[in-house]
Amino acid sequence: MNQVNYIKQTVMFSQRFPSEKIAIIAADGRKLSARWWQGANAFEHSVVFIPAFAAPQAYLHCFAGYLAQQGWGVMTFDYRGIGASKDDQLDSFVTLDDWVNLDIPAAILEVKRRTRTRFLGAITHSVGGQLLGQSPACQSIDGALFISSQRVIPKLFEGISRLRIHYAYMVFPILIRIFGYLPISKFTLPQPCPSKALLQCMRWGRSGIFTDINGTNVEDRFADYKSPLIMLTISDDYDYASVAAVEALASLYVGATVRHEVINPLDYGLERIGHFGFFHRRAPQKLWFQVEGWLKQLVSEHSLI
Template identity: 25%
Template sequence: MHSKPESRQISALDGFSLSSTHYSAEGEAQGNLLIAGATGVPQRFYQRIALYAASQGLNVMTLDYRGIGLSRPARLKDFKMHYLDWARLDLAAAVALLAKQDLPLYVLGHSFGGHAFGLLPNHHHVSRFAVCGTGAGWHGWMPWRESLKVRMMWHLILPVLTRIKGYSPWSKLGIGEDLPQDVFYQWRAWCQYPHYFFDNPDTQDLLDCYYKVRTPSLFINATDDLWAMPASRDAFIRAYANAPIHTLDIESQGTPIGHMGYFRAQHQDLWQPIVQWLKQGSPASIGASRLQQYAPGEFNKAQLLLPNLAL
């Protein structure tokens, strides 16, 4: 039987108060798992997979980044922060807390979680890392209909609403939690580039952070994830040049997966192999899928991207 999830306030590295939820492992704990959520997705969305991982012997922590969910300030208008604070200050504090315990530490990410891992100052504490639906964010990696929709959102609809509100009202469009305006403007700027912030002149120094990652990593992308198709993932994760990498491309079987389905109940068949890989490091194919394995340095050599898109 699952123990009741426990809500706790934790402090980010700069002292900002964050809401977190803790799920105790059934039986003797075999490790700790931190779930690093997507942009604008509250921690409650990951409750089902957190309960599943707890049933498999892992203590699990979820959290809401500053400005989101239960970590949202009373007044979001003109709330000041940097998008990368979610990784460098918020997730890093959770890693530091869990690393104090004498158990292996794993991280499971979603979308932004794949960006965040390379930005952590303490990723070396993590034994294995898996992420679903991470990508470079550039509209050019998307099918043309989705690309057109995204460009209209970035350049026509949301800039007007954000200027009026003082924050980005994503909830009004039914696509997630409202975002602090700094997150919206920085995210939009980076999504103009094929390799996200690695191509931005102001943030190219971030490559050095990713080159330091040595953690075995599994990157899972559904072929019907229009926001993060496998080519988009590959364009971003080339920066994890010195980590042993597995990539897994999943073909949906009937029910679409999209960008959010990885963590929905109808796709819980994905969870067992993901948790198995985190705990044991043994990759497994999932349904109609394509698994590739690369030693450190091999992934970049294997990719055949257009020359003008090279890092």
């Protein structure tokens, strides 16, 4: 099932545990759409989700609600230019630097303001793991769990998966030049995304180097994250987050204690999980229970520091 269908099916499930739709204000005054779950133990341990690229936060709400039921405080949000944080007058100026330096810090600060929690964790998905390591706010995170977070460098993928990436890197910039934006279709992305942010993300993949919007190498920032990190690879997510791609991102987190875990769909009675299936409302509770167990291990490791 694709990302659009995940989003449609998550809203009803997430209502099983009460949540609050809120607005968080970034340092530059930009208002971002977010949702907060006040789990029973939010003051002990809370997490903020750092989402995938061009993916409105609703797809995270099922797993967020599950964690809240287990007592976690949980924050999800939309980057500026995505989902309910879109602004037609401002989005043409949005870059990944804004997500890194303004949006992620604003979300993390809001969780700290609400809870003063003893443990503040981050759960990233896909590009979220690339962004967190560049953000100054990563130093506020006590432990992180990355789900299919990777580098999207073509040589890290094989076969058709590599060709799909080459196709995107070649065709998407052409479409943006023609239309001024990337049209939504089954051949592009399922959700609109700020063009400058998209072009910057593709430069990261083509060059193999993380740079800011001015072209300055920022890879040394990843060393600032010094807390425990668990990297999850989904064994059948070969199109978006191959084992090699996940390991390539992990290698940048030189200041962290990194542990790798592999999720095999067959171990959970599934034929496949893919890139978004982990967050689906029909994901086996056994799978979410396992991942929450890894989050608890991060809490325990932090308590020993």
